[in-house]
Amino acid sequence: MTKSLFAFFLLIPLCTAFGFSQTYVVSNVNVITMENEEVLENHAIFVQDGEIIKILPVHEPFDGDTFQEIDGNGAFVFPGLAEFHSHIPVAEHGDDTQLQEEAMWLYLANGVLRVRGMIGHRSHLVLRDKVDSGEVAGPRLFLSGPSFSGSAVTSPDQAVQVVKAQKAAGYDHLKLHPGLSMDEFLAISKTAKELKIPFGGHISLDVGLEASLKNGYKSIEHIDGYIEALIPDYSKVMDPKIAGPFSMLLVHEAELGKLPELVDLTLETKAWIAPTLTLFDRYFGSKPAEEYRDVPEMKYMSVDQVQHWINAKTPYEKSGVLTKENVQPYLEFRNMLLMTLHKAGVPILMASDSPQVFNVPGFSIHHEIELMSNAGMSNYEILKSGSINPAAYFGQEGEWGVVKEGASADFVLVSKNPLEDLKTLKKPLMVVMKGKIYDSDELNEQLDRIAANYPRD
Template identity: 40%
Template sequence: MKITSPFILMVLLAFGMIACQNKNSQKEAPSPTAKVIADVNIIDIRNGHITKGHVVVDSGKIQRILPVSEDEAEVIQEAELINGKGKYLVPGIAEMHAHLPSVIWNDPQMEEVLFLYLSNGITTIRGMLGHHLHLELKEKVANDKILSPRIYTSSPSLNGNTVTSTEQATEMVTSYQKDGFDFLKLHPGLRLHVFDQIVKTANEVNIPFAGHVSTLVGIRHALESGYASIDHVDGFLEGLVPESAGVNPTENGFFGYNFTEKADTTLIPDLVKTTKTHEVWVVPTQSLFSRWFSPTPAKQLANDPEMKYMAPEVIENWINSKNNLTETDAYNAEQWEDFMAIRKMLIRGLQENGHGLLLGSDAPQVFNVPGFSIQHEMQAMVEAGLSPLETLQMGTVNPAKYFGQEGNFGEIATGASADLILLDANPLEDISNMQRPRGVMVRGHWISRDQIDQKLKTIADKYRELNE
């Protein structure tokens, strides 16, 4: 038995692990790799209730959750104990709009990006620009060969340039389904008849599709076609423009920004209702708009602490991209405020009366560092009017429902995957308490704060040397 501190000795005594002569009270001992997060405040992510307990993890799963009471004392031998006293435990987060580099699974760049996600408690990612190299990565992760969030991956992009005919649509959709991609990624530029063929073939071969809404398709037809998810709230603002306005849909600007003053917000309930009728999830990626598309100066964002984990040339490209987008005559801060107000109304409406929201930040994207950007996204959801609990549900139980994996991950429950985040303070009181987790567990593998800091320092040092 491993006794490494006075705290652990105290917990062992409380559990009855040392004085265990009463064999009738004993249960089968866990394996030597078992862990116990002891005396921790456990957040029920479905209702926000908090109970104090001991979470027993073995073989990658939550084996038992023990109340803190003498009557429920348990015998657990050869377990590594993690001090949870005074801390809070939440399920691991799903980043539902992630991007991975198009490199082989054991490339150092891939390892680095995956760790950045893990460092902020992201234990599931939905890759939104797939590559055939990601199929091997997904397999390696599923077989626990590498330390990584679990992976769901899209196909390569289906857009107006890559698929230009119905014949191509049929061929590509069928091929991607056979290859083993989890879903199709749709990008802008699809013509209506090509889009309809993609949908027809996808339904025939049973592969979901998600992503952007092409302007020639339109939000209503997109919703009625049964997207698995629409990301960025794409097409919704355009859908608020009355037909009487006579706009050219291709002149919508950045996600409808050019139509801001023409949008009729009284049409929001109808669009929201349609998402529910056709069971379409929405991924807001609001941090994309509060950072890349905001009036905040690029140089200011480039000095954010997490930027030290990105290559200098990436930061330079981000500065240029933001300046090219926002330093034009067509852009002004007042219209951006109105634009964001409409997006917040849409997000609140979709939360209250739609099919559901999923947490995603579009990382790495302009000034969205993998892992760290999910913190900005959660803050943006609270600023849009969601509660911290609703925000956390977007990244836990909602993705589990989306993937048909309720009970397997996304909550702290017996039998669920041991994907956990240990926090110093209650995130239901302040969502910023999700920052700097005390430790992260992914499928039973524990990463302590010291290990996180050490690995992050290694990444930062590498890029600092490139700057010197």
């Protein structure tokens, strides 16, 4: 039977606790599909069994079953955000899952609906199954296995066996850390390509950026390796006392004439960039570590965890590395690299490296968004890096990361148009994950519960 939305559907307040069926409509919303920059004003999104089945103007008749209605009150809908470089907490014992479940809520409460874990553990596979089944609330999880590093890899043959084991275990991605020899790296690359499992991460100094790209790196984390590839005297790169953290002290020696060649190679090899700007701004920035202790979102972390982060940064401060004279040119250089790659068409993944130094899950993505904007990315391209791009990265375009018919019902409601105001992303009115609704009251209750687990004096 043909039905008119406002003539038939029961209006349910936006922030009411929801206990209704999997069939509903979110009406009176402005939809940003992310297929383009158009805003579909005053539309309704029909959801059935976790899938978007129809998007229509509010007053347009709809042929279909009875739907319960949620009045969106003019909110803006977009597909949500991503954290595509995370370190999901580990549960060493089967019942030691508190930190994992808290991280999942922190992501959801910040509108982060898709997460790529970048240092894996067998407990992450269990967590992913629980999230997929609905036992645990959380975003979509894409998992890397335990990382391949100079200390974890003992030979090319051993590396091959680990690649095979991680593929068989069900991991989605391989994470590479520094310290690999060229032979070890090539063994990993060859086997990963044969098994069709993507890999990426840091660039090992003995391998270098060019060889990493030419041999199949899918994602370059932290824009790693570009500065080093631009330094004419590579011996300086190899000496951490001369180079500083992530070659901070060498940016003034970079030969930019080679950058176009590296950009072309990145495009040619179809590599992606996960910039993690906020990691460098906070960990290697000139703001003193102690000043982060009372940043509001730190209340969702234990006192010991925050102290651990302070302890991680303090040695760089004491060594004199993190002066404004060193830090500012370095951060500006990284922004230049990001925008050069972005403007050339290299796809960007929204990523903040949480929970790493002073980057609290979920909250750190909003710091990343601000820094991406300051670097020069448009609001649409920033949103794209957290929606369309992550889906394309795993070859799942149209399945999620977009608000369209046939896609998973993964979306977020906010009060203002994020194409005009990115700050509105910080306060979701409602989060929908695979059709399940989390209203603002529930999200805030979960945040309060987590904060209560870590009381301060």
